[in-house]
Amino acid sequence: MAPTLLNAALGALLAAALLGPAFDGRTVSVVVAAAVLPNLDAVASLAVAGATNTLLHNVWIPLALAGLLYWDTALRERSTLRERHGWRGVRTAWVVLAGFAAAGVAPDLFGTPGANLLYPIEDAYYVVDGLLLFSTQDGIVQTFVSATADGPGLLPFESTGTTETRAIPTWVNPDGRPGLALGAEREFVVVEAGWQAVVLASAVASLAVRFRPRTRASAETGDHAGDAGEASR
Structure with a gap:
């Protein structure tokens, strides 16, 4: 499982990038909570x-x-979410969903030990792994899609086992099996790679910049932009 702080940092980056005029302490907290929730x-x-x-x-x-949000905000004549929380609620809801999927689930899918994507229809942990580069001798080299005798095939999805054959250890459950092992050693991983430390530092810096005290004029500009966006809908 990816470090919890990495999920939180990715959620914070999404909040800083996508919330726009809806950015404030409460909405950031909700997005970060959604990113941590899958853990x-x-x-x-x-x-x-x-x-x-x-x-x-x-x-x-x-x-x-996503289907429920789209139905309520785009297909219904009157959106319950928009009537109760306005344009801020709609925007925040979509960013929260992005935080859950992109910051909460994706880090485990794109690294070991993988995510059980199709459960309960199919019981298998999957990891997405591939390579894309440009070589001065070989040109573009990629391993995400490969042509086989049966046609193009997606190779990055590699199964790493099932719930019966693989137990994923965490600091909550060190052996990954049911039961509370009171005497087991527990390790809370803060970061386990240098790039994760970079992501964490980037999230802290992004939030620091976004939370800088804004001038009254800039704050009013942001509010007017949100109101204009809602009016256009």
């Missing part, structure tokens, strides 16, 4: 076998939420 399936693993990177890491949750 709670590690707690469920204390009672449910194979819950880590499974219960909240499957693709069905963000797809269902």
Whole structure:
């Protein structure tokens, strides 16, 4: 499982980049919480076998939420979310969904040990792995799509096991199996690679810049921009 601080940092970066005029302490907190939320399936693993990177890491949750949001905000004649919370609520909801999927689930999908994307329809942890580069001798080299005898095939999805064959250890559940191992050593990973430290530092810097005291004129400009955007809808 990716470090929790990495999920939080990615969520903070998404909040800083996507919230726009809706950016404030409360909305940032909600987005960061959504990014960390998938990690709670590690707690469920204390009672449910194979819950880590499974219960909240499957693709069905963000797809269902995206469909519900789109239906309410784009297809319905009167949006419940927009009527209750205005344009800020709609924008925040989409960014929260992005935080859950891109900052919460994706880091585990694109690194070991993987995410159980199709659970419960299919029980398999998947990892996306591939290479894309430009070589002065070979030109563009990529391993994401490969032509086979049966036609193009997506190779980056590699299965790393199932809930029965693989137990994912976390600081909450060190052996990854049901039961509370009180005497087991627990390690809370802050960062496990240099690039993760860079992401964490970038998130802190981005939030520091966004939270700088704004002048009254700039604040009013941001509010007018949000109101104009809502009016255009």
